Amino acid sequence: GAGVSQTPSNKVTEKGKYVELRCDPISGHTALYWYRQSLGQGPEFLIYFQGTGAADDSGLPNDRFFAVRPEGSVSTLKIQRTERGDSAVYLCASSSRGLNTEAFFGQGTRLTVV
């Protein structure tokens, strides 16, 4: 596709449930980022992939959050035992080489935990 694609665009789930959020980056981009944006705040870094490996996962808030990128393209962010505080817009971005190159963002997945 032409840009970063995120699915679903909206997700409502019950507290305690498991959710998966998908990111399809721009073709050929080796770097992929996940961010979380709460209402009225700037995006907060979660995890950065270079290829298939997580080069920096220092932003993941706790062990309920996990992300994979098994083939170096599509990535899935997984949240276990969701809590109401997980409600936010989850943003994915990709860039051609990572550091210092422009990151292109998707439109995000709005997660609501009820």
Place this chain on the structure above:
Amino acid sequence: AQSVTQLDSHVSVSEGTPVLLRCNYSSSYSPSLFWYVQHPNKGLQLLLKYTSAATLVKGINGFEAEFKKSETSFHLTKPSAHMSDAAEYFCVVGNYGGSQGNLIFGKGTKLSVKP
């Protein structure tokens, strides 16, 4: 550690007047700095970036920013605001130390443009 502070949460200007959105940064290294814009219900878009070349950086839509090391600032300006400039603007610093590789966002400045 890297950080950015956007000094105004909300700026309101009249159409045709200058825009100034202020940003100060803190960085242990020679920083990479960016401005992103977020229009309602749209994805984040890069306006411009500074990566240790010219200190005055020109971006899209007539925006520019000046890197001032002595003031640790990277303010965003535009000579004449347009209604379509109304959006949320984020100042961003690259966090590239060791194995780290991420962008640190400020809290954002909401720009309103009055007719």
